[in-house]
Amino acid sequence: MIPLFTSAIEFGAVFLLGCVGEILTEKSGHLNLGIPGIMCVGAAGGCFGVKLCYLASPTPNAFLVVLMGILFAMLFAGALGGIYGVLTVSMRSNQNVTGLACTIFGSGFTAFFLDEAVLTEGMDTNLSQAGLNFFNATIPGIDSLGWFGEIFLGQSALVYLAIVIAVAAAVVLRHTKAGLSLRAVGENPATADAVGINVTRYKYTAIIAGAAIAGLGGITYIMCRLNGLVSSNDGTVIQGIGWLCIALVIFTMWRPALAILGSILFGALYNLRDFINVLPEMRDLIDIIPYAVAILVLIVTSIVGNRETQPPASLGLSYFREDR
């Protein structure tokens, strides 16, 4: 059971980052279907950041490598989020169509960029070395603490970062003035505008910050799950994870704190195939479980449907001040 829990939390971090990113975006009234593509781009950007460290010196500082990975993942993902923001906030395009275009572009860009710019000059060994030794580095002496240490203290730094981000997002949304304003923008931008909240600035901030956080999910998948063994096909897997993240937003009722539990659950479901002893053919059927559970969640929340489980009131609608 211990490996299941450990891997569920590790994988849950990927879901958590994608989910929290999407929650922030949706709180501003924008349904970003580009999150799967943005997560892919985050993975590509993070790998590029790590590569830069190795180009500078063959034996780079571990801390610097992790930092550059995180920074470039957020930079690349934030840039694609920015494109989404310009198109949907300033140019008021259809959010579903723009999001899908971001996903198509993002997964294509990732496959191309990984092949052409990252995985050259024997960089794959360096990346896997970085993933294994730097991103998955744990506090020394954890092994002596038994199962507790292994599950809760032996995780990668990115996992703790994910939880910190989720808690911070929950606190900001619930208990700060900025969070209140952001929620107001998502519920009714015209009213928020009338009380003097800068609607455009809040929307852009939420979308770009959300995209950057989701991008971290991409690099977390590459570095923690795959231990840096990146290939140009990883985009398709990340895309599937990205859609699950968006479904997870509904499951967690737009609450980042609940998302921590929800994503660990989905992390466990996604990993089931490694922990159930069945014929190799049946593993493909076990892979259905997370998607089936997501569907079940969608159905149950829509049937229960009370006020608490509803999305922000103006989700998916673009706001034009002179339209009143």
Place this chain on the structure above:
Amino acid sequence: MKNIKEPFIHISRREHMPLWKSMLIRVGAVLVALILSAILISAAAPDSQGFFGFFGSLFKGAFGTERRIWQLLQNTFLLLGVAVALVVAFKMKFWNLGGNGQILMGCLMTAICMKYLGGKLPDPVVWLLMLVSSLLAGALWAGIPAIFKAFFNTNESLFTLMMNYIAVCLVKFFISASTETQTGTMPPLSDGALPTLGEGQMGTSLLTILIFAIVTLVIYAYLRFSKHGYEIALIGDSKNTARYAGINVKKVIIRTLILSGALCGLVGFVLTGAINHNVTSTMDGNMGFTGIMVAWMGKFDPLIMAGVSFFIIFLDRGMSTVCSDFRFTSEALSDIVVGLIYFFFIGCEFFIRYRVRFAGGKTKHTPSPEQDREATSKEPPLPEEGGEKEGN
């Protein structure tokens, strides 16, 4: 309230724009995107053939040989089939993002019929079973989300997306369970393939083209002239109005999605039965998503969509030649260029729907007498208008 800051950019909604002008803007945006990608690619390529070489390779890849032209037309009509299938649902504002899964289920059922019935039953019977089972599978994959949407208002876009991945898993399961070699790929099925209408590539393509040309025309007429088409459009405009008009909204949603899914299943039937004769978990080629973009760029009009889908497939096929001519190792370059074109196309809609003016400067678009009457009358009191806004 004396020191009111005048906003630098002034945006107002545009009432109407003549069709030729809006088309010009759209074509212009696409061209700008294409030229931009040509510049970037010819600058970054390991073995660049230059800016004009890019367009040369593009056209060579799409039209170079007779075989390529037939493949271009075949893929165009396949994509058009998917887009037309999705439009039926979009007209109702139902976001069917499950095209990929519905196509795959069509492929899967066709492959199952070919594998287990092909050669054992007479070919026409097998063909009929392939057709019926793939239509049913596609319809089921769209119908389940539709039922929950109709009765519980369950989020249809996420539901259909999840169904995509379930279809992928089922196809993978079928491949690994039915083939002895553990390679994850399936050898081509020899029995039960659909007939070709001639020699070589042309024969295969002609059947596909014929099927989806007919489907497109029928759906065009269905949406435009039939009572069902009217009901769909009315629900798309306002569910409440439709309800007051005595339309059974739930029934129409389910019926329409069954049609939409069945048409996607038909694409799968052709993909497996006529073109590939096997099934892979990526056989849908992401056409479910591309089809959405085609439908949206074609303004939900099947005839414009035919042009858009031709252009997208032209790029897709041309770019693969550009990739090999310019010595890129990755084939995904085509997705980037197409994605860039989507962004520009989506962005240019803004200039069609809104008028942008810069404060202090002149109007950005030269007004023509009849259609800019409103704008010219507004022009003199521009500062006041800005003032009003800030005062709110």
